C-alpha cells in the first residue's frame with residue numbers, strides 16, 4: 001500500500017535558467033530555503049510553471065536531483081511532473097522519480113494521440129504507474145492546456161479500480177466538487193488556480209498554484225483563516241491576491257507563466273531568468289509595467 005503524505009501549500013517551482021538558456025541549478029538551494037522559511041509545505045518540480053515541456057529528459061532528471069538534495073533536508077515534500085513528452089520518456093522519468101523516492105508524481109495525459117475515453121486514459125496512467133509502483137500518482141487535469149476533458153466521475157472510478165498507486169488530482173474546484181462524495185480518505189485534490197479562498201472554505205486546503213511561489217505567506221494566512229472557520233477574514237484577503245495576479249499579468253494581457261516567472265525575481269529577489277523557448281520573454285516595457293503595478297499595490 002503506497003502512503004501519500006503530501007498536503008498543504010505546494011509551490012510548482014519555476015525552473016531557474018541562465019540568460020544563455022542553460023539551467024541554473026545553483027539557484028535551487030536559496031530557492032528551497034526561501035520556500036521553507038515562508039511556510040510552503042512542499043514543491044512540485046516541472047509543472048506548468050516549471051516549463052518541463054520545454055526541457056530535455058536529462059535536464060528534468062538533474063532538476064529533480066537538485067531539488068531532492070536541497071529541499072528534502074528542509075522537510076519540504078518533493079513531487080515531480082513526469083509527463084508532457086513521449087511515453088518512453090515518461091516511463092524513464094517515472095523510474096527516475098521512483099529511484100529518488102519522490103513523494104509523488106504528476107502525470108498528464110498523452111498530448112498528441114489523446115485519450116478519448118476514461119478507460120484509455122486510465123490504461124495510459126497504469127503504464128506510468130507500473131514504472132514507479134511506489135510513487136503516489138496524481139493525475140494532472142489541465143484541460144485548457146491538454147485539450148483532454150472527460151467525465152471526471154467516470155475517470156475517477158476507472159483510476160481507483162485500475163491504478164494501484166493513484167492518489168488524487170490536481171484540478172480546479174469544480175472538479176473537486178464533482179468528486180466530493182467519491183473521494184477516498186487518503187486521496188487529495190490539489191487546487192490549481194489562485195482562487196484559493198473559496199476552495200479552502202469548502203475544505204480543499206491543498207493547492208499547487210503558481211502564486212504559492214510568490215506570495216506564500218498571504219496564501220497561508222488566507223488558507224488558515226478559511227480552515228479556522230473564519231471565512232470572512234479569508235475572503236477579505238482574496239482581493240489582495242487577485243490584485244497581485246492582475247498586476248503581474250497586466251489584467252490577463254501578458255502570458256501567465258513568463259510574467260509570473262519574471263515577477264518572482266521582482267517580489268522575492270530570487271531571479272529565475274528567462275522562460276525556456278518556445279515561451280517568449282517579456283519585453284522591457286512589460287517588465288517595467290509589472291514593477292510599477294506591484295509598487296502601486298505595495299504602497
Ligand SMILES: CC(=O)N[C@@H]([C@@H](O)[C@H](O)[C@H](O)CO)[C@@H](O)CC(=O)C(=O)O
Nearest residue numbers: 012047048049192193194208209210257
Ligand atoms: C502557469 C500556470 O498555468 N499556472 C497555474 C494555473 O492554474 C494558473 O494559476 C491559472 O491558469 C491562473 O488563473 C497552475 O497550473 C500551476 C501549476 O500547477 C503548475 O505550474 O504546474
